[in-house]
Amino acid sequence: xLPEGFFSTNFDVSRLRSSCATCSLRxxxxxxxxxxxxxSVLGEVVSHKKxxxxxxxxxxxxxxxxxxxxxxxxxxxxxxxxxxxxxxxTGFHMTGELLGLDAISSDLHTCDAIALENSEVCEIPFxxxxxxxxxxPSLMRHFHKIMSREIxxxxxxxxxxxxMKAEERLASFLLNMSRRFAIRGYSETSFNLRMTREEIGxxxxxxxxxxxxxxxxxxxxxxxxxxxxxxxxxxxERLKLKMGNSSCAT
Amino acid sequence: xLPEGFFSTNFDVSRLRSSCATCSLRxxxxxxxxxxxxxSVLGEVVSHKKxxxxxxxxxxxxxxxxxxxxxxxxxxxxxxxxxxxxxxxTGFHMTGELLGLDAISSDLHTCDAIALENSEVCEIPFxxxxxxxxxxPSLMRHFHKIMSREIxxxxxxxxxxxxMKAEERLASFLLNMSRRFAIRGYSETSFNLRMTREEIGxxxxxxxxxxxxxxxxxxxxxxxxxxxxxxxxxxxERLKLKMGNSSCAT
DNA sequence: AACGGTTTTTGATTCAGATCAATAAAATGA
DNA sequence: TCATTTTATTGATCTGAATCAAAAACCGTT
Numbered sequence: 001x002l003p004e005g006f007f008s009t010n011f012d013v014s015r016l017r018s019s020c021a022t023c024s025l026r027x028x029x030x031x032x033x034x035x036x037x038x039x040s041v042l043g044e045v046v047s048h049k050k051x052x053x054x055x056x057x058x059x060x061x062x063x064x065x066x067x068x069x070x071x072x073x074x075x076x077x078x079x080x081x082x083x084x085x086x087x088x089x090t091g092f093h094m095t096g097e098l099l100g101l102d103a104i105s106s107d108l109h110t111c112d113a114i115a116l117e118n119s120e121v122c123e124i125p126f127x128x129x130x131x132x133x134x135x136x137p138s139l140m141r142h143f144h145k146i147m148s149r150e151i152x153x154x155x156x157x158x159x160x161x162x163x164m165k166a167e168e169r170l171a172s173f174l175l176n177m178s179r180r181f182a183i184r185g186y187s188e189t190s191f192n193l194r195m196t197r198e199e200i201g202x203x204x205x206x207x208x209x210x211x212x213x214x215x216x217x218x219x220x221x222x223x224x225x226x227x228x229x230x231x232x233x234x235x236x237e238r239l240k241l242k243m244g245n246s247s248c249a250t
Numbered sequence: 251x252l253p254e255g256f257f258s259t260n261f262d263v264s265r266l267r268s269s270c271a272t273c274s275l276r277x278x279x280x281x282x283x284x285x286x287x288x289x290s291v292l293g294e295v296v297s298h299k300k301x302x303x304x305x306x307x308x309x310x311x312x313x314x315x316x317x318x319x320x321x322x323x324x325x326x327x328x329x330x331x332x333x334x335x336x337x338x339x340t341g342f343h344m345t346g347e348l349l350g351l352d353a354i355s356s357d358l359h360t361c362d363a364i365a366l367e368n369s370e371v372c373e374i375p376f377x378x379x380x381x382x383x384x385x386x387p388s389l390m391r392h393f394h395k396i397m398s399r400e401i402x403x404x405x406x407x408x409x410x411x412x413x414m415k416a417e418e419r420l421a422s423f424l425l426n427m428s429r430r431f432a433i434r435g436y437s438e439t440s441f442n443l444r445m446t447r448e449e450i451g452x453x454x455x456x457x458x459x460x461x462x463x464x465x466x467x468x469x470x471x472x473x474x475x476x477x478x479x480x481x482x483x484x485x486x487e488r489l490k491l492k493m494g495n496s497s498c499a500t
Numbered sequence: 501a502a503c504g505g506t507t508t509t510t511g512a513t514t515c516a517g518a519t520c521a522a523t524a525a526a527a528t529g530a
Numbered sequence: 531t532c533a534t535t536t537t538a539t540t541g542a543t544c545t546g547a548a549t550c551a552a553a554a555a556c557c558g559t560t
Contacts, residue, residue, distance in 0.1 A: 080409055090405045090408055101397075101398055102398055103398070104398035105395050106402075111405065130387065131387075133384075133390075137384065140380060140383075141380060147351075147354070147394070148353070148397070150401050151355070151400050154404035154405065154407075154408065155338075155352060155361065158340055158404065158408065159336065159338040159340075161408060162453075162454075163337075163452075164336075165516075165517090166517065196538085202412065202413075205413065206517075207519080209538090209539080210516090210517055210518075213539085215538095215539090216539075216540080228538075244333075415546075415547090446506090457547075457548055458507085459508090459509080459549085460548075462508060462509055463509085
């Protein structure tokens with residue numbers, strides 16, 4: 001199974017189905033429009049792969065940063081563990097996404113990255129990426145877009161945490177998952193969540209019981225079906241409404 | 251008054267007090283260690299200045315992105331206005347900080363930037379910055395650190411919004427302001443807030459009444475004095491404790 | 501200085517979500 | 531397979547912050 005949607009927001013996923021020798025490389029390049037020579041230059045950089053078993057750490061907070069990681073397959077969470085035991089999941093990450101961007105700022109990782117299923121990543125030595133970026137402007141530009149997209153994503157989470165109610169947060173979360181699965185060629189209405197209710201809660205600023213109740217409520221209203229980690233969305237439109245306006249009638 | 255702390259986290263502020271012909275340029279370069287030639291190259295890019303009066307927009311969501319803005323003097327808020335009237339202040343920005351990073355991702359601004367006092371910014375055409383970055387690696391590297399720092403900052407806000415109580419959030423906010431004023435050579439214990447209680451509330455995920463009550467509480471405990479927008483911190487250490495652990499005794 | 505609008509403070513009440521608690525279901529591993 | 535642990539659901543209660551409301555302070559303008 002190929003990594004999909006790599007390094008990119010919206011492009012034709014079907015084009016990625018072709019075979020690919022060098023890891024997630026073609027995905028990394030495709031939307032940028034590199035020629036073969038440039039791809040081979042890049043290939044020397046993004047060659048190392050690494051397997052992370054379920055529950056394993058890809059990296060930990062405060063260790064030295066040297067490489068970014070592109071998720072070739074699998075599923076990760078990143079989380080911050082504050083002194084005083086406060087913990088916060090800052091994101092869930094799927095195939096094709098890039099991990100470690102926060103570490104550039106101080107050359108130290110600022111969070112833990114933990115695999116939620118057996119996963120495989122490509123290592124991208126950051127110094128090399130910067131070096132190559134100098135000779136392939138479109139790659140550098142693409143990298144900047146990825147960093148910026150991460151900022152936009154975080155702002156979205158801030159809106160969620162700052163102004164949404166429990167049910168809206170969960171609807172928002174499910175729609176986000178749905179969309180990301182869809183981009184990768186999976187069903188947008190039927191999927192398995194990899195994380196626990198507690199992890200969802202941490203990400204959404206809710207307690208696990210509240211998450212569970214919100215799931216139950218959405219199920220009662222037959223907007224979704226919940227079977228433990230399996231989610232079936234029956235009514236995408238109604239779920240979108242849930243996200244938007246809490247005050248409106250059911 | 252010179253912009254301070256520009257483009258940088260921690261360095262000797264006093265070195266910035268020297269006069270500076272080309273806007274915030276020296277600050278932009280100083281921590282990166284550019285030579286005079288490189289500075290002059292950069293100077294051609296970062297020359298345009300722009301004044302924004304109190305209440306004015308530096309940019310609005312969904313307008314085309316072409317330049318970043320370095321705050322030469324003044325104070326801004328950035329905020330997202332969702333369809334449905336949901337609004338969220340995503341940040342407060344002071345002299346020396348860079349605005350517009352979120353817009354790189356889609357070439358459209360994703361939020362509004364509004365001056366909270368009469369302000370002045372330097373325009374930094376982004377295409378030019380990328381171009382020059384190719385020839386001055388340390389500048390590019392520095393720029394990457396700035397983007398990454400923004401991500402780290404946002405993660406900090408996510409922790410705040412996801413797991414802190416009202417009083418902790420306000421303590422956290424005040425300490426953040428304090429530190430940023432200190433970096434710029436101002437008092438870390440006595441300063442004027444530029445934003446309203448409502449804006450603080452939006453940023454912290456609280457209603458303005460809750461913000462006001464939290465201020466009053468901290469004042470009663472003589473940790474701070476509040477005189478409308480003026481804040482005097484009497485006990486920094488105790489304020490830090492407030493931030494850390496809500497459960498501990500007062 | 502007086503005016504009108506905005507901002508802030510404070511009180512009373514309500515409510516969403518946290519907390520406490522107990523059970524059930526699922527996953528894991530021997 | 532069964533035993534143990536982890537995860538999820540659901541109920542009862544409590545609480546921190548939202549909401550509603552009213553007054554006071556502050557600001558910019560004329």
